[in-house]
Amino acid sequence: MGLPEDATADEIKTRYKDLSKSMHPDRGGSADAFSELTAARDAALTSRQP
Numbered sequence: 001m002g003l004p005e006d007a008t009a010d011e012i013k014t015r016y017k018d019l020s021k022s023m024h025p026d027r028g029g030s031a032d033a034f035s036e037l038t039a040a041r042d043a044a045l046t047s048r049q050p
Contacts (some may be wrong), residue, residue: 001042009048016041 016037023029023037029033 001039001044003044007044009045012041012044012048 001012001019003015004047005014019037020034021027023034025031025034
């Protein structure tokens, strides 16, 4: 997602929203790329939980 390792949950969520606007299949993006983006967001948020 192009974020530093120490990105906060809010930064991750904001970056995901920005990227998903262009990568969503309903907006002309690839379903595979959108799935990868969502998986990256989920993994990044999971690693931030205490």
